[in-house]
Structure formats: C-alpha cells, structure tokens
Amino acid sequence: EAGVAQSPRYKIIEKRQSVAFWCNPISGHATLYWYQQILGQGPKLLIQFQNNGVVDDSQLPKDRFSAERLKGVDSTLKIQPAKLEDSAVYLCASGIGTLAKNIQYFGAGTRLSVL
Amino acid sequence: AQKITQTQPGMFVQEKEAVTLDCTYDTSDPSYGLFWYKQPSSGEMIFLIYQGSYDQQNATEGRYSLNFQKARKSANLVISASQLGDSAMYFCAMRESWTGNQFYFGTGTSLTVIP
Numbered sequence: 001e002a003g004v005a006q007s008p009r010y011k012i013i014e015k016r017q018s019v020a021f022w023c024n025p026i027s028g029h030a031t032l033y034w035y036q037q038i039l040g041q042g043p044k045l046l047i048q049f050q051n052n053g054v055v056d057d058s059q060l061p062k063d064r065f066s067a068e069r070l071k072g073v074d075s076t077l078k079i080q081p082a083k084l085e086d087s088a089v090y091l092c093a094s095g096i097g098t099l100a101k102n103i104q105y106f107g108a109g110t111r112l113s114v115l
Numbered sequence: 116a117q118k119i120t121q122t123q124p125g126m127f128v129q130e131k132e133a134v135t136l137d138c139t140y141d142t143s144d145p146s147y148g149l150f151w152y153k154q155p156s157s158g159e160m161i162f163l164i165y166q167g168s169y170d171q172q173n174a175t176e177g178r179y180s181l182n183f184q185k186a187r188k189s190a191n192l193v194i195s196a197s198q199l200g201d202s203a204m205y206f207c208a209m210r211e212s213w214t215g216n217q218f219y220f221g222t223g224t225s226l227t228v229i230p
Contacts (some may be wrong), residue, residue, distance in 0.1 A: 042221050042223050101148050
C-alpha cells in the first residue's frame with residue numbers, strides 16, 4: 001500500500017514570496033492533517049479535514065495560510081506571503097478510524113526555508 | 116498550560132535494556148486518546164501505540180507498552196529489549212474528543228541506544 005506522498009521535499013524561497021505544498025493521502029483515508037514542525041519542537045496542527053470539510057483550523061494563521069482538499073482526496077497548503085518564521089517542516093498525515101481514535105500516517109514532509 | 120509535557124529532552128539506554136519515556140498530559144475532557152509516535156532522523160513520523168481514556172487495560176504493541184495512570188494524568192511509553200534502530204525522537208500526543216478535536220504533540224524525547 002502506498003504511503004502519504006508529499007511534494008516538494010525541499011523548498012527555498014525569499015520572504016514575501018508565495019509557496020504551495022501538495023499532499024496525496026493514503027487511498028480511502030477520510031481524514032487529512034497538515035502540521036508545522038519547527039526545528040526542535042513537536043508538530044503543531046494547522047488544519048484537519050474530514051473528507052473535504054474542515055474539522056478544525058483554529059491554529060491556522062488565516063491571514064497568510066490557506067488549505068484546501070480537492071474532492072476529499074489531495075490537499076494543498078499555501079503560504080502567501082511567507083515570513084522568516086515560517087521556516088519549518090510541513091507534515092501531511094492521513095488518518096483512519098473515528099476522530100477520537102484516528103491513527104495518523106505521515107508523509108516525509110516538506111522542508112521550507114524562508115530567506 | 117501545556118497540554119502535553121515530556122520532561123526528558125534526551126535519554127540513553129543500553130542495547131537490550133528496557134527504557135521508559137515520560138509523558139504527562141493536561142485535559143478536563145473526559146474522553147481523550149493518547150498516542151506515541153517515533154520520528155527517526157529521516158523525518159517521517161511513525162505511529163507506535165494508542166490508549167483511550169476509557170480503556171481499562173494498558174495498551175501493548177510488540178515491544179512497546181503504555182503505562183497509563185489516569186489519576187496522575189501520565190502515559191509513559193515503555194520500550195523493552197531496546198534495539199539500535201530504536202534511536203529516534205519520540206513524541207507523546209493527545210486528542211480531546213469533546214473540546215474541538217484538537218491534536219497536541221509534546222516537545223519530544225531523543226532516545227539513543229548504545230551498543
């Protein structure tokens with residue numbers, strides 16, 4: 001079974017530029033998550049989807065971050081414009097099971113460097 | 116207050132020995148789930164074990180077991196018979212079921228297995 005696919009693996013941009021990350025979840029997984037992991041910290045949940053509806057986006061900085069889940073499958077996360085503090089690894093995960101016991105499977109992440 | 120606290124930034128264990136990684140949590144939600152994930156240097160988060168707040172028995176998965184002490188709000192991970200491949204970051208996480216479905220990670224513990 002194919003895992004969670006993310007692209008690109010690495011991205012370097014200058015501040016105030018825009019960037020987009022793509023995630024393809026495991027087939028059949030209804031839940032999809034985006035996390036931000038700053039070096040030396042645990043992942044911070046930005047947004048979670050159940051099919052193509054948003055379950056929680058309370059931690060998403062909506063003035064610059066946006067995310068969508070196309071037809072309940074693939075998802076994109078966009079940052080516009082980027083700031084220096086956005087430098088981090090962006091992890092996508094897809095989950096199976098109820099929300100309460102949702103086992104998440106993670107992709108390899110996209111490492112973003114904002115210069 | 117931190118939702119998940121991992122007080123051990125780094126731990127060392129001799130190969131074949133057992134090791135306990137500490138995790139305490141803070142919630143007033145009666146229904147919650149506790150998770151442990153492993154993050155090797157490659158960056159991909161790997162699910163290890165799950166404990167539900169209503170589960171009567173401590174969870175076990177192969178060499179991993181979760182020492183769940185509800186009254187103390189503690190969910191320590193025990194790894195038995197450590198192997199060199201266990202060297203990684205370990206994250207404790209929690210999902211609250213009633214208060215918004217947020218998912219929280221701790222700051223992690225770096226485990227090094229010594230041959």
